[in-house]
Amino acid sequence: MQNYEESRARLVERFETAKRETPEKFKNRLNLSWSNWGFGLETLEQTASRLQKAGLSFIELHGNHYGDSLGYDVAETQKILADHGLTTAGVCGMFSEDNDLASNAPIAQQRALDYIRRELEFCQAMGGSYLLIVPAAVGRATEYDAYEFERSVAALRSVADEFEPHGVKGAIEPIRADETTLVHTVKDAERYIEAVGSPGVQHINGDVYHMQSSEWNIAEAILSAGDRLVNIHMADSNRLALGSGSMDIDAIIMALYLIGHNAPGRYVTPEPLGAGSSPYAARNGKTDPVILDALVCDSIEYFRHREEALLA
Structure with a gap:
């Protein structure tokens, strides 16, 4: 067998053994959410309606409070989600060169800190579990200098230390080297978390699209992350709907169950953004709602189908 086949064979054996010996740990299904910032300029009500029709109960909200007068209003957002049976899983923090923790321009770093504080307030008000943090700007693949890690x-x-009082987990997201300069793997994220050294920032937000570029094996990376993994973004190998590429979805699902990810406060969140080195452009775009409807329905249906095939 090839190396990845040997790894997969071990994974299957471990999964089947655990399923047989501890069936109670496989009773609950994984909590499916959806990251909505890729829907661009459409209204939150349109998004919520789509997710409700797809049978979802959770949403990862776009962290769009880029200034004091910008972003979702708490009361309005609470009403829209309640009207559509949705609960906030977490908030997707967005870090560009304008608000870059690793920037060599102090004003950009200050924007990042102010932004985090605004999103912490919003996430707490919405009852979200986590705030996603990227250590260096997305869309910037060239280093400023050799000291980005230390600055970030x-x-x-x-x-x-402001995360814990808000009841929000700081979740570091590893991103492929084509899109950012720092923290590309689970191991990188763990090193970064240890360097920060705060109980409020102890978790990881995975992303399988980045993992396929940066990790030697996605399932092994999930197992390595273990309890630190609070959420994982999903897309197929082409960064489109689940089931439309060659991603080994079964291996990902098996690894998630083995780390006990089918628990309250832990989520699986599709985020199929399409290929490109700077996906943040999707924040300001408009896509045919029919295409987005199919993207959501196809992904959720395929994921649940594979999950049931493994657990039946």
Whole structure:
């Protein structure tokens, strides 16, 4: 067998053994959410209606409070989600060169800190479990200098102790080297978390599309993350709907069950954004709602189908 086949064979054996010996740990299904910022300029009500029709109960909200007068209003957002039977899983933090924790421009770092504080307030008000943090700007693949790690850690450390009082988990997301300069793997994220050294920033937000570029094996990376993994973004190998590419969805599901990810406060969140080195452009775009409807329905249906095939 090839190396990845040997790894997969071990995974299957471990999964089947656990399913047989501890069936109670497989009773609950994984909590499916959806990251909505890729829907661009459409209204939250349109998004909520789509997710409700797809049978979802959770949503990862776009962290769009880029200034004091910008972003979702708490009361309005609470009403829209309640009207559509949705609960906030967490908030997707968005870090560009304008609000870059690793920037060599102090004003950009200050924007990042102010942004984190606004999103912490919003996430707490919405009852979200986590705030996703990217240590360096997405869409910037060229280093400023050799000291980005130290600057990013020092900046985040200055607000890290504000996460626990808000009841929000700080979740570091590893991103492929084509899109950012820092933290590309689970191991990188663990090193970054240890350097920050705060109980408020102890978790990881995975993303299988980035993992296929940066990790030697996605399932093994999930197993390595273990309890630190609070959420994982999903897309197929082409960064489109689940089932439309060659991603080994079964291996991902098996690994998630083995780390006990089918628990309250832990989520699986599709985020199929399409290929590109700077996906943040999707924040300001408009896509045919029919295409988005199919993207959501196809992904959720395929994921649940594979989940039931493994657990039946």
